[in-house]
Amino acid sequence: MNGSPKTIARWLARLDALWLLVPLGVYAFLAFAGDFHPDADSYYHMGCARLYAAHGWISSFPWMKYTVLADSFPNVHFLQHVALVPLALLFDPVTALKLAVVILPFALVASVYLVLRRWSVALPGLWVGLVALASPVQLTIAVSIKGGALFAILLVWLFDALRARAGRRAFVLSWLTVYAYVGAPLLLAILLAHVAVRRLWDREWDLKPCLWVVGGLAAGLVVNPFWPGHWSQIGAELYNAVVTPSQLAPGDFRGTEWMSLTGRDLLRLTGFPIAAWTLLLVRQLARKERVESRDAFGAILALAFLAAAVLSAKFLFQFFIATLVFLPAVAFAMRPWPRWCAPAAVALGLLVGGLSIHVAHRDLYEHEGGDAARLSRAPGPDDYRALGKWLPGRTKAGEVVLAPWDDFPGLFFFDTYNNYVVGMNTDFLLRRDEKAFNAYYYLYHGRVRDPENLLPAFFGAARLIVVRTRPRNAGEQQLTGRLAGNKRFRELASPSAIFRVFELVP
DSSP states (O other): OOOOHHHHHHHHHHTGGGGGHHHHHHHHHHHHSSSOOOOHHHHHHHHHHHHHHHHSOOOOOTTBTTSTTTTOOOOTTHHHHHHTHHHHHHSOHHHHHHHHHHHHHHHHHHHHHHHHHHTTOSSHHHHHHHHTTSOHHHHHHHTSOOTTHHHHHHHHHHHHHHHHTOHHHHHHHHHHHHHHOTTTTHHHHHHHHHHHHHHHHHSOOOOHHHHHHHHHHHHHHHSOTTTTHHHHHHHHHHHHHHSOOTTOOBTTTBOGGGSOOOHHHHHHHHHHHHHHHHHHHHHHHHOSSOOOHHHHHHHHHHHHHHHHHHHOGGGHHHHHHHHHHHHHHHHHHTOOOOTTHHHHHHHHHHHHHHHHHHHHHHHHHTTOSSHHHHHHSOOOHHHHHHHHHHGGGGSOTTOEEEOOGGGHHHHHHHOOSSEESOOSOTHHHHHHOHHHHHHHHHHHTTOOSOHHHHHHHHSTTOOEEEEESSOSSHHHHHHHHHHHTOTTEEEEOOSSTTEEEEEEOO
16 A cells, blocks of 8 residues: 555545544443443433423423422423433333433534534544543543533534524524524624634624624523423523522532632642633634634634633633634644644544543543442442332322432432422522521521421421431531431331432321
8 A cells, every 4th residue: 555645644644533432432431331420410301301202292290299390381491302312212211321421522522523623624633533532521520411411512513603604504503502502692692702703803883793692592491392481481491690699609508510610729620721722822822813713703703612611610611612613623724834733733633532531531430439438429320220129119199208409410310200399400499488498407407406397397298208328417416416316206127228218207
């Protein structure tokens, strides 16, 4: 075989798509190797898919009995749940969940590959494969069914539609995002960045994308199966993204993804992507010509999401998406590069990818070890399955069980026989019944001295309280101590070492 540079380049191009097998293999390895512990969002979204598969249309959500979703369920992730229904129908619950956390991130990576090919970026499979492994937290997010998982895939194709000025495609994609993600209005900020860059770079007011995207969003908000409940749901969640009630502290009664990040956190979580963007910015300063507006838009958008992540770690997800799409595109636009840059970038990318896989695997499986390590870890599918199958034998259908808000998704995934107080977003409870929220909040913060009186006063005939065997904070420790020392409660033999269950006796 001729070993000329042109022949080698031709073979590399032909085999380029095989690089996609690397992230696919990594996702499968993280999901199926060992005792995988999905995050809470994964249980909830796959659990909803199982509901649609078993019952068809879901108009209420009694499983969170005291929240705003109980009587009217405006499912702001409807399209994602429907997309997961085939897995729920074909596989057992845990296998379906593991397959979902492999298929969704791979669909994102494959979409980016196809889009970069449309943009004529050389060796898109190679660069997407490397960038997809550039950060451990990027991998842990990837193997989770987040609310924006399907939205991310649609967003990649929307970027392509804006670049190609494909109006009808942008309209349809924007419409679909409303059915897929509560944060779909984020498209307006992306659109604003697009228009601003076109004005600064090309001295043009490119307002047609505004009509396409805004029209699609409006269509999704008006032509909506959950009308009009989705308006208040989207509005409330977007409002809480900016103004958060003092009781909903990140990591306590709210997900840790809402925490603010320091500069040190950003470097630890996104060091390699930041270094790569910094290199491109420095190179741009040394170049005589500037990149086109479409590439500048991608760079500015990625850096804007990075800046937003300082206020809320939730924007790391959008930063990773923008980096995955635009980092290879901008690097390609800045060619020619010195010959040594490509092999050096590949070698460095493989090194960083290996480190990312190691750290992500450690974070996902750090619970493996002795009994002390097992009790300290987050509950896994086996723990939730054991408790979820055990509870119905001790309760009546629809009976309320009190459990930590962040354990609701895992219990709901295996137990739709019982109802719970709140889960996923504790604001759902606060918005409907502030008194019930305060009762639940003070209970799990160990501030209630007479839980035997609190249960009938606020939660009807509820008898069972679930706590962690290894308390995560002083409040949980106080609650467990009070339940154990209260003659009105007796501890039941829990089927999982991770949980303790106390029953209120007459």
